[in-house]
Amino acid sequence: MKKILFKDLANYYGQEIELQGFVDKVRDLQYVQFVILRDSSGKVQMTIEKNEENKELNEIVTNLTKESTILAKGIIYQQDKVKLRGMEFIPNKIEVTSRSEEELPIDILDYNNKSKQDLRLDNRFLDLRLEKNYLIFKGQTIAEMAMRDYWIENDFIEIHSPKILGTASETGAEVFDLKYFGKKVFLAQSPQFYKQMAMGAGFNNVFEIGPVFRAEKSHTAYHATEFTSVDCEMSWIKSHHEVMDLEEEKLIKVMKKISNDIGEDFKRVFKKEFVIPKENFPRIKFYDAKKIIQDNYNYVGEKDYDFNRREEELICLYSRKKLNSDFVFVIDYPFEARPFYHMIDEKTKLTKSFDLLYKGIEITTGAQREHRIDVLKKQALAKDMNLDTLDFYLNFFRYGMPPHGGYGFGLTRFLMRLFEVDSIRDVTFLYRGPNRVTP
RNA sequence: GGUCCGGUAGUGUAGUGGUUAACAUGCCAGUCUGUCACACUGGAGAUCGUGGGUUCAAGUCCCGUCCGACCGCCA
Known part of the structure; x- marks a missing residue:
């Protein structure tokens, strides 16, 4: 049967x-x-x-x-x-x-599941029995499938880069180290260097969906020490706008697919509706965004070269109210706020980079990469990096490297805003944070 | 790392120094002609996170500690 x-x-x-x-x-x-x-x-x-x-x-x-x-x-x-x-x-x-024991450690009634998050995470297998939680992971499955579909249609190759690294990766966020047959190795904080290597390998376009690790003691609702990162990288581009075009097109496809497949369930269970974004997400230059925030909300963040949480929320509020978009690209950040491998525009001296913000939170960082080794070295030195430890990476650039760019996309952050839940822990199958490594 | 934030029955909360720690929900038992968040009646269930201190007396005040929340860092 x-x-x-x-x-x-x-x-x-x-x-x-x-x-x-x-x-x-x-x-x-x-x-x-x-x-x-x-x-x-x-x-x-x-x-x-x-x-x-x-x-x-x-x-x-x-x-x-x-x-x-x-x-x-x-x-x-x-x-x-x-x-x-x-x-x-x-x-x-x-x-x-x-046979289940009589009393459960958490409430999982659909009309009364007020148990505290920490206790729910202790008993995640029960928490996940709730329909709303199942729906989130169904959404994740559809999102990943739709992204793969999009990339395959557009001649991207899937890669699986190593998560065990001999040298700490790039961006300044803390990395975990671990023992490896008597040597010290590091957990990958991003597949950045390896997807660029794939450009050097002539793969044209690649993507990867996989785990990344950040050793930051961040106690917030939107950080985790291990999470799923969606990365892609494309060759033969002329600017970061081509990368944004690609991400925008991909996201619209993903949102349409999710809405089509589980839109009704989402409405019934969450009492909300998915809003499918329109083409041409707003692209606001970083310094213009700063001015918009100041002019419209009379707020100035403490750093002039980057945003804080409040500024991210305000520029999203502006985008929602004035530009009718839940998504907004903030582009052309100063080099001070970006990693060494982002390309600097010779005219503006700003990086050819972007962040994609969605309903108040950053879900993507992307850029055209610096592919000219001499410039790349200069920029690494400007960030006080050691060229010797970067040598394996710089090597990728020595024998012909296509102009290229790409982005990293936080899958869980996207899902968190898509479903409008309060915490990244609710959209992570098993959350890992500074004080949580079980179950 | 910061916070004149929180930790009390299985779960969520109330309880600002004084009897037997309260309410909701869940659980158990009984009653109930079809329920649908069934209803009603009754019952069990808490050494008040943890260690110390102040006091005749501490869930309540003080100090330490652990865990969490929020903020920061970061993405």
Whole structure:
């Protein structure tokens, strides 16, 4: 017998079928028992009358605990008086395949799941039983698939770069070190150098979806020490605008796909709707953005070469209100705020770089890369970097390197804003932070 | 790293020095003719994060510590 998901039950009216699922709720009345069953695709009511004939089933149901798993055989009927999907399942056999303990460590009722986040993370396997959480990971799956589709259509090659590195990677964020047969090695903080190597290898266009590690003791709702980074890199470009064009096109495709596949579920479960972005995301120059924030919100951040959280939120607010866009590119940052490998525009002396902000938070950093080794070395020295430890990287540039650029995209940050949940921990299967390495 | 922020039944909260620590929800038992967040009645369940101190008396005040939240750093 083929496994039947609860969402498809309407196809089986009148038929004898076998179901397996969690016990979502038990309502044991005087003359009838109702058991709500649940699987990842939906819920259904199972109804058992209390009588001599059903004695065995009645006994099982009376002793059922919520969140136990059962296997039941019976017939599914259309039944208008049942509010839950207008159907009910009448079993002739019930087997408890796993019995749950009576009390759960967290509340997972759909109308009352107020348990604190830290406790929910301790019991993540239970927390994830909530439909809203399942939906987030369904969304993640669709997002990754849509991105892959887009890249494959556009002649990108998928790479898997190493996460164990012999030298600490580039950007100044702290890296983890670990023992490696008596040597010290580092966990990759970004696939940056290796996707650029792929440019040197003549792969034209590459992408990677994989983990990255940051050894920052950041206790915030939008940081993690391990998270999934989506990276891509493309050759033969003339400016960072081509990279933005690509990201924009990809994102619209992703959002359309997500909205199409789970838009209805999202509306029902989260009481919100996805907003599909229009083409031509606003592209605001960094210094113009600073001025906009000052003129419109009378706010000046402490650093003149970068944004703080408040400024990110305000420029997004401006974009939403005045430009009708949840996405906004901030472009042409000063070199001071960027890593050494971002290309500097000779005319403006600003980097050919961009951040993509989405509903108040940065989800992407991208740029045209400096591919001329002499300039690259000069910029590395300007950032006080040691050319010897960078030699393996600089080597990529010695024998012909296409002009290229790309971006890194925080998958979890994107999902967090897409679903409008408060924390990156809610969109991470198992969150890792400064004080959390379990479960 | 910073914060005249928080830690109290399974869970979420109330409780500003004085009997038996309260409420909601969950759990258990009973009652209930089809419920659908079922309803009703009753019951169990808390050495108040942890270590020390002040006091006749500490969930409550003080100090340390751990964990969390928010901010910062960072992305």
